[in-house]
Amino acid sequence: MAGVFNKKLQLHGFNNLTKTLSFNIYDICYAQTPRQRQEYIEYIDEEYNAERLTGILTKVADIIGANILNIARQDYEPQGASVTMLIAEDKNKENQQLTNIEEPGPLPESLVCHLDKSHLTVHTYPESHPENGISTFRADIDVSTCGRVSPLRALNYLIHSLESDIVTMDYRVRGFTRSVDGGKHFIDHDIDSIQNFIADDTKERYQMIDVNIYQENIFHTKMMLKNFNLNDYLFGGNTSDLTLEExxxxxxxxxxxxLEIFYGKNISG
Incomplete structure (x- = not known):
C-alpha cells in the first residue's frame, strides 16, 4: 500500500487520514519524609510548568512542519498543568519533500509535513503515596495530524526531552483517503512497529514490548529503563544517608x- 503512495497516487481531494500518537511518560522517585514529598511535587510542578510544556509542543510543531494557530495553557492548583495547541499545515512548505520512512525522526531539526485542523495537547499528573514514600509524575502528550506525515516523526525529540523511567506509546491511523478511481486507502505508509521510529541508543537503554493490531492500524509500544541505580530515585538524599537494610x-x-506501572497491574508481595 505504501509503495503505491510513494509513486504519487492521485487522490480525490485532501489526504484526510487521521494519525494520532499518544505519548505517556512516568517518572518515579522515593521521597522519605512528608516535606520531601511535598518538595518533589513542587519541583515537578516548576520543572514541567505550562510555559516549559508550551516550549516542548512548539518544538514538536516545528519538527512536523506545522503552523500554530492557537495556544491555550493553564497551571493548576494545587499541582499540574495543561497545554493545547491548534495547528494547521504550513503553506510555505507544502511543496517540499514529504516522507513517511520508517526510521527515527530528528531531534531539534525541522521536518516538513502536511497538516490541517490538527492539534497537540499535554497534561501533567504529579502525585505521591501518603505512606511508603513513593512519588510519581505522569505526562500525557497527544499529537494528532491530518495529512501525509506521521506524528511519529516527533517521537525521538519527545523521548529525549522527557527522560523517563517508563514510556508508553499508542499510534493509530483512522479514517481513509480516496484515490481518483474511488478506491479507499486506510493507511498511507509502512509501519511494522513504533520501535522502528526510535533511535538505537534509546532502544539499548530500555526494555521494550510491542502489542500491535495490524488489521486495525493500531500500534502500541512500552519501554522501561533496564539499568537501576537507587541514587537516581532518591529525592532529597542519597544512599550514603541510608543503612543497607533501608x-x-x-x-x-x-x-x-x-513494574506495576509497566505491566498495568498490581503486584502482591
Missing amino acids: QRKITDRVKKET
Whole structure:
C-alpha cells in the first residue's frame, strides 16, 4: 500500500487520514519524609510548568512542519498543568519533500509535513503515596495530524526531552483517503512497529514490548529503563544517608512501583 503512495497516487481531494500518537511518560522517585514529598511535587510542578510544556509542543510543531494557530495553557492548583495547541499545515512548505520512512525522526531539526485542523495537547499528573514514600509524575502528550506525515516523526525529540523511567506509546491511523478511481486507502505508509521510529541508543537503554493490531492500524509500544541505580530515585538524599537494610526496602518499593506501572497491574508481595 505504501509503495503505491510513494509513486504519487492521485487522490480525490485532501489526504484526510487521521494519525494520532499518544505519548505517556512516568517518572518515579522515593521521597522519605512528608516535606520531601511535598518538595518533589513542587519541583515537578516548576520543572514541567505550562510555559516549559508550551516550549516542548512548539518544538514538536516545528519538527512536523506545522503552523500554530492557537495556544491555550493553564497551571493548576494545587499541582499540574495543561497545554493545547491548534495547528494547521504550513503553506510555505507544502511543496517540499514529504516522507513517511520508517526510521527515527530528528531531534531539534525541522521536518516538513502536511497538516490541517490538527492539534497537540499535554497534561501533567504529579502525585505521591501518603505512606511508603513513593512519588510519581505522569505526562500525557497527544499529537494528532491530518495529512501525509506521521506524528511519529516527533517521537525521538519527545523521548529525549522527557527522560523517563517508563514510556508508553499508542499510534493509530483512522479514517481513509480516496484515490481518483474511488478506491479507499486506510493507511498511507509502512509501519511494522513504533520501535522502528526510535533511535538505537534509546532502544539499548530500555526494555521494550510491542502489542500491535495490524488489521486495525493500531500500534502500541512500552519501554522501561533496564539499568537501576537507587541514587537516581532518591529525592532529597542519597544512599550514603541510608543503612543497607533501608536501601534494600526502598529498592524493593521503587522496583515494585515501576513494574506495576509497566505491566498495568498490581503486584502482591
